[in-house]
Amino acid sequence: MPSISPRRAAIAATLATLLLAACGEKDKKPVADAVPEVAVLTVAHTSLPVSIELPGRTAPFLLAEVRARVDGIVQERTFTEGSDVKKGQPLYLIDPAPYRATLASAEAQLQRAQANAVSSNAQLERYKVLVGGNAVSKQAFDNAQAAQLQAAADVAAAKAAVTTAKINLGYTSVTAPIGGRSSVSQVTQGAYVQGGSATLLTTIQQIDPMYVDLQQSSVEGLALRRDVVAGNIRLTGSDRARVSLKLEDGTTYPRSGTLEVSGVTVDPATGSVTLRARFPNPDHLLLPGMFVRASVGQGVREGVVRVPAPAVTRNPQGEATVMLVGADSKLQQRTIQTGALVDGHWTVDEGLKDGERIVVSGIQKLKPGIVVKATAAQAPQAVARAADKTAPQR
Incomplete structure (x- = not known):
């Protein structure tokens, strides 16, 4: 039997391998590509705040400047700067001695006027009896009546002076006109303040x-x-x-x-x-x-269409586009006009109708015309939250 050379043996082995591979390709059945699954949202007009x-x-909320209303030396500051004060709380004490003396003098004038009024009233009552019997002249009676009216006026003026003196004495104790946070004091103990120029003492703010x-x-x-x-x-x-x-x-x-x-x-x-x-x-x-x-x-705003921001892309011309799933389960690209971006959603002015299905995830890996399996996406709020989590941090 003739011997076979090593070269011929190698060629024969290679041919046998190729034949077996060809037979395997014929027996192997093609495997269909897997259908991609996408999440979609159904377009619907809604109301948007x-x-x-x-x-x-x-x-x-309230602002009050505390000012002096009488002249005098500041004897004491009774609050802590920057603290909260209540309405009516004492803040400063201005030397009250001169105003106590003025009040005492006004009260003495009132007593004198009241005494004169008692005397004038008594004289007028006597003259009323005497003038009827012509014991006094009509002129004397008129003078007594005028004196009684003047005495009454003096009493009223003295009462007003007493009231004024009491008010000025009260102004020596400066109280908070409102409740709130006090500011820095503008005066210190020993400072001379004037009511005429309304010296600023401090400021109170209700916050x-x-x-x-x-x-x-x-x-x-x-x-x-x-x-x-x-x-x-x-x-x-x-x-x-x-x-x-x-x-x-x-x-x-x-x-x-x-x-x-x-x-x-x-x-x-x-x-x-x-x-x-x-x-x-x-x-x-x-x-x-x-x-x-x-x-x-x-x-x-009524009748607004909202689309999650991740569902909107831009084409080379800069136009906004979305991917829609048609009735035949094929993808189609649609150009839309967007408005404002509110809470992670674009408002859409034109390009979408109610009932259309928008792809909201994985758009970059999809191409128009391919068949997909559509599943309902989460609520728009949940989609927005998920987009925020996956968005790159700045």
């Missing part, structure tokens, strides 16, 4: 509740009024608009406020109107003069 963010500064004065552009106010007239925005009735607050460090104030005053005059220098909101401040976290940003509710 409308709010606007405005800059502002805090202001005390619970607290006002927040906001500035709104007249253009924004005009746009809101037009939307209300057109029926695009429905006002929320007679209830005061709710206001939320962000502090200087970016944190949210834990308590909400109410809109108290909406200005009706545009400031020609700034082109804005002033809004005033009222906030509870039991912890005294807000202090007068702080810069804040407030979100003010302005009504409800």
Whole structure:
């Protein structure tokens, strides 16, 4: 039997391997590609609360400047600077000695006037009897009557002087006109103050509740009024608009406020109107003069389509697009017109209809035309929260 060379043996082995592989490919059945599963939300028009963010500064609810109302030397300061004081609490004591002397003199004048009045009344009563019997002249009777009226006037004037002296004596004890937080004292013990010039002693501010004065552009106010007239925005009735607050460090104030005053005059220098909101401040976290940003509710916009922000992408032309699942379970791309981004959702002005299904996850890996399996997504709020968690942190 002839021998086979090693080269021929290798070629034969290779051919056998190729034949076996070809037979295996014929016997192997093709495996269908897996159908991708996507989460979808059904488009529906809804109502959307409308709010606007405005800059502002805090202001005390009540502000009182404590001033001297009589002249004198400050003998004592009876409060701690920066502490809370109650209405009617004594704050300063001005030397009362001169005013006590004035009161004593006025009371003595009143007693003298009352004594003269008693004498004049008695004389007038006697003359009433005597003038009837012509024992005294008519002129004497008239003089007695005039003296009695003058004595009564002197008593009234003396009483007024006593009252004035008591008031001035009371002003020597300076009390708090309102309850609130006191500021730094402007005078010290031994200082001379004047009632005529109303020397400033200190200032008291009530900071619970607290006002927040906001500035709104007249253009924004005009746009809101037009939307209300057109029926695009429905006002929320007679209830005061709710206001939320962000502090200087970016944190949210834990308590909400109410809109108290909406200005009706545009400031020609700034082109804005002033809004005033009222906030509870039991912890005294807000202090007068702080810069804040407030979100003010302005009504409800009817018939709004909202789409979660992760569901919207941009094409090379910069247009907003979304992926829709058609009735045949195939993906199609749709160009839309978006409005404002509110709470992680885009408002859609044009491009979507009720009942259409929007893909809300994994859009970057999908292409139009492929068949997908659609499953209902979570509620819009849950989707927004999930998007916030997966969004990169700045």
